Amino acid sequence: MTVNFKTQKTVRNFSKFLLSLNALTDPGVSILSMTEVDENFDSRFSCNAREYEYLILNTKFPRPTWKNRAFWYQHKIDVPRLEAELELLKGEHDFRSLAKAVSMKGRSTVRTILEAKLERSAEFDGLFKVRIRANGFLHNMIRILTGTLLEIANGKRKDTNILQILSSKDRTIAGITLPPHGLYFIRAYYDSYPEIDSMYSLRDLDP
Numbered sequence: 001m002t003v004n005f006k007t008q009k010t011v012r013n014f015s016k017f018l019l020s021l022n023a024l025t026d027p028g029v030s031i032l033s034m035t036e037v038d039e040n041f042d043s044r045f046s047c048n049a050r051e052y053e054y055l056i057l058n059t060k061f062p063r064p065t066w067k068n069r070a071f072w073y074q075h076k077i078d079v080p081r082l083e084a085e086l087e088l089l090k091g092e093h094d095f096r097s098l099a100k101a102v103s104m105k106g107r108s109t110v111r112t113i114l115e116a117k118l119e120r121s122a123e124f125d126g127l128f129k130v131r132i133r134a135n136g137f138l139h140n141m142i143r144i145l146t147g148t149l150l151e152i153a154n155g156k157r158k159d160t161n162i163l164q165i166l167s168s169k170d171r172t173i174a175g176i177t178l179p180p181h182g183l184y185f186i187r188a189y190y191d192s193y194p195e196i197d198s199m200y201s202l203r204d205l206d207p
Helices: 014-024 079-089 141-153 162-168 194-204
Strands: 049-057 091-094 110-120 127-134 183-189
Touching: 049 110, 049 141, 079 110, 079 127, 079 141, 079 162, 091 162, 127 141, 141 162
Parallel strands: none
Antiparallel strands: 049 127, 049 183, 091 110, 110 127
């Protein structure tokens, strides 16, 4: 996650400052990199896209090492069907049927999906990642979307597709809301700030 702050003092040594900040944070928080940007930058409002992934552990029996880290799903998944449904998501759609109703009052429910794909983990057999990048998300949108896609891909909703559910604009037509422990924020995108991309590149090189 990207955050920003303003200061009237000059930070002369970013490496030293990074070490100092990490010494002050809670054990559950780690600052991986930092850089200087112009004073008009805002980590929330300058962002033009965000990316999340939802982890699904598709195994016959649960794995203790993945408890509360991925959603354990023991039912069969039609992987080609799931991939095809994710492909249908690309582009601009109204996501009213895939969001928490109380959070939509007075807000636009139209979002643009820039990337939607399914990845298999190379390190752990049975672990899938539903990865979605969009210009914005609604409350619980990823968790409801993934729950709905699983119901389509396991045959429970074999006679419908995600576009039909979207066009209904009815939350009761969509699937369950999956638990939060499988959801991860991956990164934010900033078209006008290449230095942010550089920070992510440095982070990805860390061991």
